[in-house]
Amino acid sequence: MAQERTSWQIKDEAILTELVTMMEISSAECALLGQLKGQAEVLAPEMTKAFYGRLFQHTNTAEYLEGISMDRLNSMLATWFIELFNGVYDEDYARRRINIGRIHVRIGLPLRYPLAMMDVIMVFGEQVAHQSDQPDVAMTAFRKALALDVAIFNQAYEDNQMKHLADLVGGERLARLLLSGAG
Amino acid sequence: MASRQEQITSVLERFASNTGNDVAGVAAVGMDGIVLVSRMSADVNADRVGAVAATMMGVTRRVSSEIRIGMPQETIIKSDNGLFMVLPAGDQSLLAVNLRNGANLGLVRIEAREAAEEIGRVI
Numbered sequence: 498m499a500q501e502r503t504s505w506q507i508k509d510e511a512i513l514t515e516l517v518t519m520m521e522i523s524s525a526e527c528a529l530l531g532q533l534k535g536q537a538e539v540l541a542p543e544m545t546k547a548f549y550g551r552l553f554q555h556t557n558t559a560e561y562l563e564g565i566s567m568d569r570l571n572s573m574l575a576t577w578f579i580e581l582f583n584g585v586y587d588e589d590y591a592r593r594r595i596n597i598g599r600i601h602v603r604i605g606l607p608l609r610y611p612l613a614m615m616d617v618i619m620v621f622g623e624q625v626a627h628q629s630d631q632p633d634v635a636m637t638a639f640r641k642a643l644a645l646d647v648a649i650f651n652q653a654y655e656d657n658q659m660k661h662l663a664d665l666v667g668g669e670r671l672a673r674l675l676l677s678g679a680g
Numbered sequence: 681m682a683s684r685q686e687q688i689t690s691v692l693e694r695f696a697s698n699t700g701n702d703v704a705g706v707a708a709v710g711m712d713g714i715v716l717v718s719r720m721s722a723d724v725n726a727d728r729v730g731a732v733a734a735t736m737m738g739v740t741r742r743v744s745s746e747i748r749i750g751m752p753q754e755t756i757i758k759s760d761n762g763l764f765m766v767l768p769a770g771d772q773s774l775l776a777v778n779l780r781n782g783a784n785l786g787l788v789r790i791e792a793r794e795a796a797e798e799i800g801r802v803i
Contacts, residue, residue, distance in 0.1 A: 667738025670712040674731050 505673055512652055513591035520645045522586050526638035529629060531584020536628045541575035544621035548574060551617060558610050581622060581642050591649055598653025608654045615647060687802045688717045695795040702783035704762065707776045708769060708799050709733050716773060716803075724778070733766045733776035740766075754789065767792055770800025 629635035663669040705720035713734035718726035754767040763779040775796040
């Protein structure tokens with residue numbers, strides 16, 4: 498039987514706190530990323546164009562964009578990207594980001610798509626970081642911020658799946674045992 | 681005073697004795713899928729059976745709730761080579777019974793219900 502893990506006991510807001518703590522983004526790194534917000538704003542339109550260009554090229558992702566205002570999507574994505582260089586990565590930040598993940602869950606978008614699109618985010622994020630007067634440090638800091646976002650995004654999906662499975666089988670502990678192969 | 685484990689073991693052994701060859705294995709399982717006591721045969725992975733039995737109970741409760749027919753009293757799977765029965769043993773546990781093909785289901789159901797009630801009282 499799979500061993501019960503302490504991480505299973507961490508719930509809701511405490512998960513966000515744990516992730517923020519785990520990334521160990523120092524105050525110097527926060528400040529450095531915050532200084533790059535202007536550069537992120539400049540690159541955001543080009544990034545959104547590349548981002549949605551990729552999604553429209555792929556039939557399975559393009560169908561999620563049918564009938565939706567691209568102005569609105571471009572604006573939301575640009576805001577999301579610029580906020581990567583917010584300079585503050587606390588629970589409020591994580592809460593805003595997980596809400597975006599939950600929207601993706603609600604529209605039924607498979608997780609592989611937003612994760613794959615991190616490829617585009619990385620390219621443009623690294624371009625922003627490269628403009629820092631300490632590019633290596635900024636790059637490291639950017640990767641931490643992006644990793645935090647990936648983890649939060651995953652969490653939105655896992656929360657949803659776990660809730661449904663736990664409801665179905667009668668409890669979260671049983672659901673976790675089943676997922677870990679005990680069943 | 682016998683421990684909880686010993687009391688459950690005693691209930692399962694009495695159940696197995698009363699049902700004879702009809703029962704191939706029996707286990708008391710927590711609703712979270714953790715096996716409390718198992719008397720399953722060696723060729724069966726009791727931990728896995730515990731997890732799927734608890735899943736069966738959870739899904740059965742969900743179905744019963746959705747169609748508003750109250751709390752389930754038992755769930756029985758009849759397969760080509762045997763039967764598998766799960767019934768609640770109090771609020772926190774269940775009794776999982778593996779029956780051989782051709783088993784006297786009426787007798788086993790009566791004995792299983794009594795055993796489940798006893799386990800429910802112990803837990």
